[in-house]
Amino acid sequence: MIHSDEKVRQMARSLLPSKHRKQSREARERIHREARQEVRLELAAWVRSGDLEQDVPLLAPWERKEIRMEVRWRRDGDKVMPFIRWATARTRELRREDRLSHVRSLLPRGVIGEHALGHVKHTTAFEDPIEKAWRNRYWLRKQAQRKGALWDRGEQARLLRALIQEPDGQRTFNRFLRERHACASAPRNQGSWPRKGLPPHRPLLGLHDVLPFLDTLTRHPWGNAVRTWGQQEPPAHWVRLFLQRFKAHRGYIPSVRATLEAEGLLERPEKARLWKPPGR
Template identity: 65%
Template sequence: MIHSDEKVRQMARSLLPSKHRKQSRKAREHVHRAARNEVRQELALWLRCNDLEVDVPPCAPWEGAAIHQQVYWRQGGDKVNPFIRWATARTRHLPRESRRSHVRGMLPRGVIGEHALGHLERTPAFEDPVETAWRARHWWRNERQCKGALLDRGEHAQLLRAVLLEPEGHRTFNRYLRERYTLTVTMNDEAPANRKVAALPAHRPLLGVHDVLPFLDSAHDSRHRAWDTLPSPLHWVGWFLRRFKKHRGHIPALRAALEAEGLLRKVSAR
């Protein structure tokens, strides 16, 4: 049995072997590659306009958020439960406000210790109850804002018409719908028998401006509720329009963001 300083070092180092190392490296490379491609396209378009008085356009503004998301996902694969149980047991006799500083004094200095300490900040035994309450309130407020942003049918229709007005907007939206439908069918085929949907509705593309309201009616159709755990076309439309709104209708930036998130396959240029 290991005791004293060697035990502390072993527990701190036990967090390092993340289960998502290889996948995280590939995802990071994919995000950087998509960002570089978008930057090249934006700068080429800016230089082609020959208007150097205009400010340089924002190049791949989504890259930082995508990298942060990958970092959180990689850290989610760390084996933290043994370390959290050990730290909780070692500080059970201390007041809550003194536990974190006590563990910081035991852990080795440097990246390993700071990384291990970061996994304790939001655990029930170490987090400040007041901070937890404020974070829950902030999360609840953001959720209400996000849910209310695109729940209105009129805004759905307005954004869809804006998508159709953009060059390559109609084609990008229908390709996105087709790929989402194909992925959902594959997920349904691979699902266990007790969670499989018997008959999925047929694929429904957006035909044009005249079809915006009928398309939304079909997405809101009650039969889509039978999809159970599978994402419905209404969810697909919401995902696309939220990103379309975030990138202010810029289809190349939207397409690059969807490709970086794995929501759209990247088509190689011929």
């Protein structure tokens, strides 16, 4: 049995091998790859404009949010319960106000200790009930503010009209729906079809067709603003997926197309074959 400082170090290091480490590395590479591709596209468009007075593009402002969400998902895969039980047992006889500082004094300094302390500071045995109540109140207020940002029929109609105004916007949108429908209608995906069957492919015909197009989408029983995407039936799920990318990339179709291609949701265009003139 291990005791003393070696036991403390072992418990702190036991958090490090996350269960999601392989998927996290792949997701981080994908996020950086999409960001670099968006930067190249925006810089190319800025250079082609020839307007030196125009501001330089923001260069993938969404990357920080995506990385933060990925870090949170990776931390959720840490094996924290053995460490939490050990820290709770070591500080059971202390006052609640002194428990966290005592655990901090036991843990090694550096990234390992701070990482372990971050997992234990919000548990029931260590957290101040007053601070917890204030934090819950903060998140309830933020949730109430987010309700106004949920998408409804008007928001979808506005984005579709803006999409049609962009060059190649309508073509890219219809191509995305066509490829998603072809993929979903494959025999291997028959088990994931809706109960009433997969609806036929319905493209967006133009500005006059925005509202009729939205009428053809299957409404969720909770409303079209539901956040649980997995419970939405196609093609409503596909439309929301494309419009989310369209809004996140500020309506820039090349960035939307590059992101969907990097995520595997849109097929990459075939490379043009090099044509060699005869006799060369």
